Amino acid sequence: MTPRPFRILIAAAMLAAAVPACAQDAYPAKPVRLIVNFPAGGPLDTVARLIAERAGRDLKQPVVVENRSGAGGNIGAEAVAHATPDGYTLLMSTDTVVTVNPFAYRKMSFDPVRDLEPVGLAGTFNQVLVTHPGLKIRDLKQFLAAGKDKDLSYASAGVASPGHIVFEMLKARTQIRGTHVPYKGNAPALSDVLAGQVPAGFLATPTAVQYIKGGKLVALAVSGLKRDPLLPDVPTVAETGIANFDAEFAFVMFLPSGTPAAIRARWEQQLKTVFADADFQKKLLAQGVRPQTSNGAAAAQWLAAGRTRWGELIRKLGVSLD
Incomplete structure (x- = not known):
C-alpha cells in the first residue's frame, strides 16, 4: 500500500494537472x-x-x-x-x-x-464597376473601348483599397487608360460618381446597389468569378471575355x-x-x-x-x- 504522504503528493499533482483543463473547459469565463x-x-x-x-x-x-x-x-x-x-x-x-x-x-x-x-x-464580397448615366456607356465592352480612346478617371475608397487594385488589375489586363481619384472611404467616392464629378469606379456592391436599381448608376460588371446575389443580371468581368478575371x-x-x-x-x-x-x-x-x-x-x-x-x-x- 502506498504511504499516506506519497498519496497526498500524487493527489496534489493530479489536481494541479487538472486545473489548466478545467480553466480551458470554462472558456469563455x-x-x-x-x-x-x-x-x-x-x-x-x-x-x-x-x-x-x-x-x-x-x-x-x-x-x-x-x-x-x-x-x-x-x-x-x-x-x-x-x-x-x-x-x-x-x-x-x-x-x-x-x-x-x-x-x-x-x-x-x-x-x-x-x-x-x-x-x-x-x-x-465583390466590387462592382459603375458609371454615371451621363457617360452613356451601357456595358463593359463599351467602357473598354472608351478607355482605349481617352483617359477615364475612376474613384475608389482610397489608395490600395479593393476598388483601386481591382481597377488597376483591369487596366493591366486590357491596356485601357484611367487616372485614379482616391477618396477616404466608399461613401465619398460613391457621392462623386453619383454627382458625375468622376465618371466611373469599382465600388463595394452593398454601397452601390440601391443607386444601380434606382437608375442613378449604371452597373457594368462585378469583379468575382460568380455573379453577385444582389445584382444577378450584371455579368462578371470574366463573362465579357477577360478570362479568369477573379477579384473577390x-x-x-x-x-x-x-x-x-x-x-x-x-x-x-x-x-x-x-x-x-x-x-x-x-x-x-x-x-x-x-x-x-x-x-x-x-x-x-x-x-x-x-x-x-x-x-x-x-x-x-x-x-x-x-
Missing part, C-alpha cells in the same frame, strides 16, 4: 472583444455584429464589438496582434490587412502573417498567434454553427455578402493566394503609404 478594424455601419461591421449576437448566446458570455478604424485596417489589427493570446480578443477584418497592406505600407508595427492566425472566412474579397476572423488550439477550434466551430443558420445567411445576402465560411487552414490558403496576386500588383503600381 468573461466577455469577449471582437475588434472590427473599419468604421461602424459598413458591411464588415454588420456581419461582425450578427456573428457576435449569435456567438454570445451560444457561448453564454457577451461578445462585444469594438470599432478601431484607420490606416487601412492596420490600427485595429495591431491591437489584436499585440493582445494576450487567451481567446478574449478577436479581429474581424477584410482580407486586405494581410494580402495588401504589408506590400502597400512602408512601416507596420506588426506582421499580420506572423502575429495573427485566421479562424476562418466570414463571407465574401473576404471578411476574415483572426485570433492573436499563440492562442491555444482548443480555443481556436471552439471559434472555428462557432463560425460553422453561425453560417449554418438560414436566417443568418439571408441577412448576409441582404448585405451583398456571400455566406461563405471555412476553417482556419482553408482561410490561410485564401490569404496566401491573395498575397501572391495582390503583392505582385502593388509592387508594379509602386504604391507606398505611411
